[in-house]
Amino acid sequence: MRDVAIIGVGCTEFGELWDKSFRELFVEAGVSAIEDANVQGGKIDALYVGNMSGGRFIEQEHLGALIADYSGLASLNVPSTRVEAACASGGLALRQGILAVASGYHDIVVAGGAEKMTDVGVETTTDALAAAADREWEGIMGATFPGLYAMIARLHMHKYGTTQEQLAAVAVKNHHNGTMNPKAQFQNEISIETVTNSLMVADPLRVFDCSPITDGASAVVIAPAEIAKKYCDTPVYVKASAQASGTISLHDRPDITTLDATVAAANWAYKMAKLKPKDISFAEVHDCFTIAEICAIEDLGFVKKGEGGPATESGMTALGGKVPINPSGGLKACGHPVGATGVKQAVEITLQLRGEAGKRQINGAKIGLTHNVGGSGGTAVVHIFGREK
Amino acid sequence: MSVPRFWRRLKNLYNLIGTHCEKCGRFFYPPRNMCPKCRRNGIVSPFKFKGSGVVVTYTIVHTSAKDYSKLTPYILAIIKLDEGPSLTSQVICDHSQICIGMRVRSAFRKLGEESDKGMIYYGTKFVPMEEKA
Ligand SMILES: [Zn+2]
Numbered sequence: 001m002r003d004v005a006i007i008g009v010g011c012t013e014f015g016e017l018w019d020k021s022f023r024e025l026f027v028e029a030g031v032s033a034i035e036d037a038n039v040q041g042g043k044i045d046a047l048y049v050g051n052m053s054g055g056r057f058i059e060q061e062h063l064g065a066l067i068a069d070y071s072g073l074a075s076l077n078v079p080s081t082r083v084e085a086a087c088a089s090g091g092l093a094l095r096q097g098i099l100a101v102a103s104g105y106h107d108i109v110v111a112g113g114a115e116k117m118t119d120v121g122v123e124t125t126t127d128a129l130a131a132a133a134d135r136e137w138e139g140i141m142g143a144t145f146p147g148l149y150a151m152i153a154r155l156h157m158h159k160y161g162t163t164q165e166q167l168a169a170v171a172v173k174n175h176h177n178g179t180m181n182p183k184a185q186f187q188n189e190i191s192i193e194t195v196t197n198s199l200m201v202a203d204p205l206r207v208f209d210c211s212p213i214t215d216g217a218s219a220v221v222i223a224p225a226e227i228a229k230k231y232c233d234t235p236v237y238v239k240a241s242a243q244a245s246g247t248i249s250l251h252d253r254p255d256i257t258t259l260d261a262t263v264a265a266a267n268w269a270y271k272m273a274k275l276k277p278k279d280i281s282f283a284e285v286h287d288c289f290t291i292a293e294i295c296a297i298e299d300l301g302f303v304k305k306g307e308g309g310p311a312t313e314s315g316m317t318a319l320g321g322k323v324p325i326n327p328s329g330g331l332k333a334c335g336h337p338v339g340a341t342g343v344k345q346a347v348e349i350t351l352q353l354r355g356e357a358g359k360r361q362i363n364g365a366k367i368g369l370t371h372n373v374g375g376s377g378g379t380a381v382v383h384i385f386g387r388e389k
Numbered sequence: 390m391s392v393p394r395f396w397r398r399l400k401n402l403y404n405l406i407g408t409h410c411e412k413c414g415r416f417f418y419p420p421r422n423m424c425p426k427c428r429r430n431g432i433v434s435p436f437k438f439k440g441s442g443v444v445v446t447y448t449i450v451h452t453s454a455k456d457y458s459k460l461t462p463y464i465l466a467i468i469k470l471d472e473g474p475s476l477t478s479q480v481i482c483d484h485s486q487i488c489i490g491m492r493v494r495s496a497f498r499k500l501g502e503e504s505d506k507g508m509i510y511y512g513t514k515f516v517p518m519e520e521k522a
Contacts, residue, residue, distance in 0.1 A: 123455040130454060136398060137419040138477045140500060140510065142450060142457045147465050150448035158446070158489050202465075203449040249419075251467045251475040256446055 001102045003225035003389055005235035008037025009347040014216035014335035015185040022058050022116040023070040029217035029340075030071055030112055037221040037231050041072060045106035047080035050093030050113030051339035054082075056128035058116050067112075084339075086132035087288060089113060090218070091243075091342025091372030091381030097222045098241045098383075107227070112219030113344070115337035125213055129338070132375035134249040146210055146289065148250050148376045150202035153291035156257045157204065159306065162294065164204060166309030168195035170290040171208050173318050174326050178333025180360035185214055185335030195290075209290040214335030218344040225389055234354045239367070240272035240384040248378040259373065261380035262299040266371070269382040270301075277301035280384070281365040282324040282352065284345035286373040287331050293317075296371055297325060300382075319360060327352060327360045342372035342381060349385045392508060402512035405495050407474065409436035416472045440495030441518065442470040447480065447487055456501045456510075468493060468515055479514045492518035 010032030012025050020028075026049065034041065049067050054060050068080035083093040090113030097111030117125055129145045130138075138148070156162045172192055178184040195208035221231075228235035246261030247253050253260065270276060277300060285300065287293035294308030302323050303311045311317060317325035328334055328348040331341055349368035351357045366388075372381045400406055407418030411432040415424065418438055424431030447466035450457075457463070464480040464487050480487055481498065493515040500510040 123458075126452070127454045134419075136394070139454075140395075140402075140512070141477045142453060142460065142463060142465055142479055142501065143477050144450060144453055146452070147448050147450045150450075151446040151465070151467055154448055155446035155489070200449075200451045202451060205448075249477065251445075251477045256467065 002104060004098050004101045004222055004238045005225045005228035006220050006238070006346065006350050006385070007223045007228050007232040007235050008033045008039065008221035009219070009350045010036055011183055011218040011344055011347045012216050013183045014214050014337060016118050017215040018118060020215065022054065022060065022114060023066060025116065025215060025217035026067050026112060026114040027070050029114070029219040030110055033110060033112070033219040033221050039108055039221055039231060042076060043108045044073060044078055044110055046100055046109045047071070047073065047078060048093040048096045048109065048111040049080060049082045050090035050343060051082055052084060052086050052089045052115060053128045053131065053338070056120070056124065058119055085379040086374035087286070087336070087338045088342055088372045088374030088379040088381050089339040090344065091370065091383070092379070094220065094343050094346055094383065095241050095243055095381055098238055101222050101224055107224060109222045110219055111222060111343060112217060113340040113342060114217035115339040116215050117213045117337060118215050122213065132378070138249055144202060146202040146205050149289040149291055150205045151250065152256055152295065152376070153204050156291060156294065159257060160309065162309035164196050165192055166313050167204070167209055167290040167294070168192045169312045170287060170293045171195045171332055173312065174287060174330040174332040177319060177327050177360055178329025180358060181329045181334060184329045184333050185212055186329070186333045205289055205291070211288045211331040211336035214337040216335060216337035216340050216344070218340045218347050220343060220346055220350070236350045236353045236385050236387065237389045238383065239275070239386045240269035240382070242268035242272065243379065243381045244268070245379060246377040248375060250376045253377065257295060258305070259295055259299050259377035259380060261377050262296065262371065262373065262382070265380040265382040266300045269384050273384045275367065275384060279367055280323060280369045281367050282327060282362050283369040283371060284328060284330070284348050285325055285371040287326060288336060288373070290332070292373070293325065293330065300369070300371060319362065324362050327357065327362060342370070345370035345372060346383060346385070353385060353387045395508065395510060403497065405438045405440050405513050407436055407438055408433050416474050418470060418474045418476050438470050438472055442468045442493055444480065444487065444489055444491045444493060445469050445475060446489060449484055456503055460501065466515070480516070481514055482517050486517065494518050
């Protein structure tokens with residue numbers, strides 16, 4: 001296996017982009033990534049496209065070919081593959097790209113993700129997202145995606161004394177970080193009261209505990225580490241890429257407040273990178289709901305199980321804290337175009353490690369981690385990146 | 390959900406019939422045709438659950454998909470059956486009454502409907518143990 005580096009990144013703005021189509025979004029992100037890497041189109045050996053639900057959101061399948069075509073790469077017959085793992089589709093597309101380069105099968109690969117969620121009404125979106133859970137045994141009983149995470153939150157509060165205010169603190173922090181990210185869907189500050197007074201979606205989760213419905217795309221260019229410096233002065237090295245599965249139904253999980261897939265993927269990633277949780281400078285984690293970030297920092301080993309709420313409240317995960325979590329604003333403030341999110345996390349890590357993150361820059365950041373989850377934990381993808389090999 | 394897809398599971402949904410692995414003794418609801426522990430060595434056969442259990446966790450859903458919008462707000466819960474497995478269902482009771490650890494038992498109820506003229510789904514929901522179904 002070869003060492004692998006990210007040599008270019010690109011991202012569209014995230015938001016309700018009614019005047020842009022799926023293909024336009026992907027091409028915009030892809031082009032800015034290859035311009036950033038200073039790579040010519042003819043050099044690209046393969047494309048990986050992360051997407052959750054094109055069939056429902058834009059009634060279009062065969063997205064690999066669509067993207068190859070509209071990127072001008074079909075005339076060169078560049079192989080293009082769509083990758084799906086619900087909200088972890090992007091992280092998985094990134095991983096497929098990394099595996100392809102590491103194996104020696106391909107040299108220059110573009111891995112991206114995109115989702116166009118606002119072309120359909122909110123009820124269709126809710127139903128499409130519910131497909132990330134078990135349709136026949138959760139969906140039919142009236143389980144919604146917020147409903148499943150609400151049941152995680154309820155039990156976390158019961159077992160560990162986690163409070164509404166601690167959940168809200170996640171949203172307040174991520175909105176604050178989002179004010180410094182020009183690509184974020186929400187760039188406004190909110191208060192604890194904004195969250196705790198907002199409309200109830202699934203008790204105890206309110207609207208401001210949930211990530212929004214978003215359009216957006218992101219892409220990275222991956223190359224073998226030994227040639228990375230030919231393209232880029234500051235390549236970001238992939239120190240670990242890990243993926244794990246967990247039960248698709250929440251009710252089958254041994255501990256409903258622990259995402260086993262996250263724990264397994266994180267353990268493998270730490271082992272691969274020869275690192276421990278304390279070595280991680282900062283992380284982009286999957287905060288599709290406020291409770292999800294609290295579970296993530298516990299399952300990734302940054303705090304002990306049950307201590308995610310108090311840790312967030314204390315500022316440990318804020319910019320300038322011991323382990324800044326979601327400096328980009330996370331899914332909560334940036335928005336969550338489901339197929340794009342996992343790649344966008346890697347874009348943020350790359351910008352931070354290169355020192356190009358602007359006002360939200362973390363000083364001296366050396367090691368960054370991404371954590372992308374599909375469904376209520378059926379899939380988890382963890383990557384670790386570093387400034388040095 | 391399509392009619393055949395729903396119809397296929399009627400016997401399980403209506404009567405709380407899951408499966409049991411005779412090799413390792415584990416019970417499954419929803420039913421599995423392969424034991425995840427014994428895999429191909431397992432001996433899996435149908436099993437009718439008593440229908441009593443305990444609430445592991447719950448939420449009150451205020452915003453739902455269209456098929457369930459007439460029922461909102463409703464209590465969605467994970468229930469651990471006394472025989473071992475856990476399932477997702479709704480609990481019918483006063484919203485101030487629901488709590489973690491509450492004893493419940495199964496009851497045959499309407500689950501939802503596709504539209505005014507569409508299919509109506511029936512299946513198992515849960516009610517507090519003391520009450521009559
Ligand atoms: Zn067995």
